[in-house]
Amino acid sequence: MEFLRKHYEKLLLSVVLAGLIGAVFFMLKRIADEREFLDGKRKGITEKMNPYKALNTSAYDSALQRTKTFHPIILHGQHNTFNPVLWQRKPDGALLKVVTGKEIGPTAAMVTDISPLYYILDLERVSGSSYQVSVIREALPNPADRIKRSRYVSLTSPKTEFFRLKEVKGPADNPTELVFELADTQETVSIAKDKPFKRVDGYTCDIEYPLENQKFAKLRQGDEVAFGGEEYTVDIKPDEVVLSAKSSTKRTSLKYSAKKE
Secondary structure: OHHHHHHHHHHHHHHHHHHHHHHHHHHHHHHHHHHHHHHHHHHHHHHHOOOOOOOOOHHHHHHHHHHHOOOOOOOOOOOOOOOOOEEEEOOOOOEEEEOOOOOOOHHHOEEEEEEEEEEEEEEEEEEOOEEEEEEEEOOOOOHHHHOOEEEEEOOOOOEOOOEEEEEEEOOOOOOOEEEEEEOOOOOEEEEEOOEOEEEEEEEEEEEEEHHHOEEEEEEEOOOEEEEOOEEEEEEEOOOEEEEEEOOOOOEEEEEOOOOOO
8 A cells, every 4th residue: 555655646647648558549540440431432432433425526626627718708899899999080081990009190100211311521622632522411410510511631731620631542643542530430431533431320211191191201310290199209220210209208110111123
């Protein structure tokens, strides 16, 4: 009894610990049993589940295929329900049917001629050791500057505002060739009797607009013309004329084919 009285607390603690250990083992066993039970239930449910049926998407597939082979809606043509045709009266009173839009405006204009504008240097006369040389500058914008200008030069007085005499080939009073340096381009050129120097410095053109019976002759680079309710600036090239609309800066190229003689 004396032993129990002295050590009852330890005995009580041992009993409690033993109970706790037993409870832990019981819980572990119960958890394992529950897991096994749930696995069995889950397995039974999975085995009894009916397989999914494949979805029928044929209607959607058919609709998708139809989008790949569409048929355009024609909103133009002879019926002109949505695009009525424009008719325009010509100077002779006849009506012009405008179908594509190219029947009027700058695309309906025609280039009837393109001619070069020359810089011409020519030996006109020999007087002893002096030479009368003329220059014509057809491309200059001021008409007064385009007229022929004649100047006398010699090896002792070789320079003018247009050119400089560099060399005389052959006898001084009957040269076979005169060599000049041009003032505007500094290029070296040669001339002789009946063999002038010619250089293309620009072009003129003739344009017609039949719809309004208009003709524009001898147009030069940068000139302006007006037809079809629009104004255009002219840009002339060797084989075409480009019309730039002043209202929109839209450019239209008109090809020119020279007539064969």
